[in-house]
Amino acid sequence: MAAVVSPPAPTETKGKAANAAPTISAVEEPTTAPASDPPPSAAPTPSAVVTPSTAATPTVETRTATEKQRINYKTRTVEDSSLPKGTRKVTTRGVPGVRTLTYEITLTDGVQTGKKLVRSQVTKAPVTEVVRIGTKKERQCDPNYSGCVPIASDVDCAGGSGNGPAYVYGPVRVIGEDIYDLDRDGDGIGCDD
Numbered sequence: 547m548a549a550v551v552s553p554p555a556p557t558e559t560k561g562k563a564a565n566a567a568p569t570i571s572a573v574e575e576p577t578t579a580p581a582s583d584p585p586p587s588a589a590p591t592p593s594a595v596v597t598p599s600t601a602a603t604p605t606v607e608t609r610t611a612t613e614k615q616r617i618n619y620k621t622r623t624v625e626d627s628s629l630p631k632g633t634r635k636v637t638t639r640g641v642p643g644v645r646t647l648t649y650e651i652t653l654t655d656g657v658q659t660g661k662k663l664v665r666s667q668v669t670k671a672p673v674t675e676v677v678r679i680g681t682k683k684e685r686q687c688d689p690n691y692s693g694c695v696p697i698a699s700d701v702d703c704a705g706g707s708g709n710g711p712a713y714v715y716g717p718v719r720v721i722g723e724d725i726y727d728l729d730r731d732g733d734g735i736g737c738d739d
Contacts, residue, residue, distance in 0.1 A: 606653070607652070608653075610648060610650060610664075612647065613649070614644055614646060614669075615644070615647055616643075617643035617644065618642055619643070619674055621674070621675045622675070622677070623678075624676060626679065630680045631684065632680060633679070633680035636678075637678055638673065638675060640673055641672060643672030644670040645667065646665075646666075646667050647663060647665070648665035649662060649663055650662045690721060690723050690725055691714075691719065691720060691721060691728070692718060693719065695726065695728070695736075696714065700712070701713065701728070704737070714736075716735075717735045717736065717737050717738040718737055719735055720735070
């Protein structure tokens with residue numbers, strides 16, 4: 547607050563001017579808030595000027611890389627008449643091989659942008675597995691006779707008067723029960739006539 551002194555207002559009293567004392571009154575001063583914007587100036591403020599910059603040249607590198615790739619082995623089967631039918635026997639174990647692949651890899655700014663196969667080489671050849679498959683037929687022989695008397699509904703001595711369906715060339719020894727009646731004379735030997 548500020549004090550303002552004003553000269554007295556002239557007053558008239560019966561024709562005479564009276565002198566009055568000066569008046570003191572309180573006057574409120576206007577308050578101003580601090581300005582957030584700078585006061586305007588006569589000079590223009592420089593603005594940021596964006597100038598086009600030249601694009602950065604990408605960094606391109608080439609590298610060589612190798613990879614190993616498995617080569618599966620093949621299996622070859624061979625029929626073998628010395629092995630019982632249905633028997634399977636591995637005579638040569640299969641071993642996988644290895645192929646080495648060489649690539650040229652292109653990197654642009656550290657990111658792979660190309661991959662080109664430049665060489666493929668078998669560094670270890672696979673070994674083919676050999677499997678023997680038995681084809682030998684097991685003889686179906688009756689255990690009541692030495693030698694091989696076939697197992698059938700009826701067996702007769704070859705060259706005899708029987709009508710088969712199976713025949714045996716003798717002599718054969720009877721070691722169990724003579725189910726086909728091959729030993730007609732009972733001496734333990736069948737088809738000996």
